[in-house]
Amino acid sequence: MRLAILIMLVLSLPATASELTFYSGDNPPFQQFSRDGVQVSGLAVEVLDEMTRRAGVKARHHQLPWARSVAIAKAGRDTCVYSLARLAEREAQFQWVGPIATAEWAFFARDDFRGPIQSLEDARRYRVGSASGTASTYWLKENGFQLIDLSPSDGYNARKLANGRFDLWLAQVHMAQRFAQDEGINNIRPVLKARDVPYYLACSRQTSAQTVRLLQKAIDDMRQDGTAKRLEARYQATWTIRAPESTDAARR
Secondary structure, three states: OHHHHHHHHHHHOOOOOOEEEEEEOOEOOOEEEOOOOOOEEOHHHHHHHHHHHHHOOEEEEEEOOHHHHHHHHHHOOOEEEEEEEOOHHHHHHEEEEEEEEEEEEEEEEEOOOOOOOOOHHHHOOOOEEEEOOOHHHHHHHHOOOOOEEEEOOHHHHHHHHHOOOOOEEEEEHHHHHHHHHHOOOOOEEEEEEEEEEEEEEEEEOOOOHHHHHHHHHHHHHHHHHOHHHHHHOOOOOOOOOOOOOOHHHHOO
């Protein structure tokens, strides 16, 4: 009888995942993979490592292109993708944990760019580079941008901007800085801030809800005790960016 009661109690406990699989692509300084794709580092990685430690959950990281990372994480069991912007069209597809970090998006131009650009309304007049399937492309379309030049990934766009293929490039500031440095590009600069974007860990609907709750509690505790802020302070961009003058910047 006692054994039967014990088994019933164990079975009634909320199930947690024994191990999670985290998918992502390069997005410095939040996550940056080694050339062989084995090692990963960055702000989001440090935050996630501390979250999983506190939650008592194991996790493995895998590098894939962004579109595949999102698709596989959405369809799998105990699978998640990071660092993901929380868009309306994605809301029901995942269980969301976070925010785990906040990214700054800006429009970049060549040094010889002379067009007036003090608001998003100004920016809409120009051809803007972005990457297919990314949150930045969704945001451009939602905010009335018509002249969008798409590339397979943002890794192409620093060079395309430097070569004058389009007028502006919408990108996450740290990522743009890293791509420009890697390509030896020194003739582009940020000209207008677009928005601040909270990034999340997005887990499939087939991931244990109890695991998701434990991870959310972990990041909430990290923000309360100052751990998250200390980690964020180690990752700072060096570019200074002008904020839009118009209230148009508040559009989402």
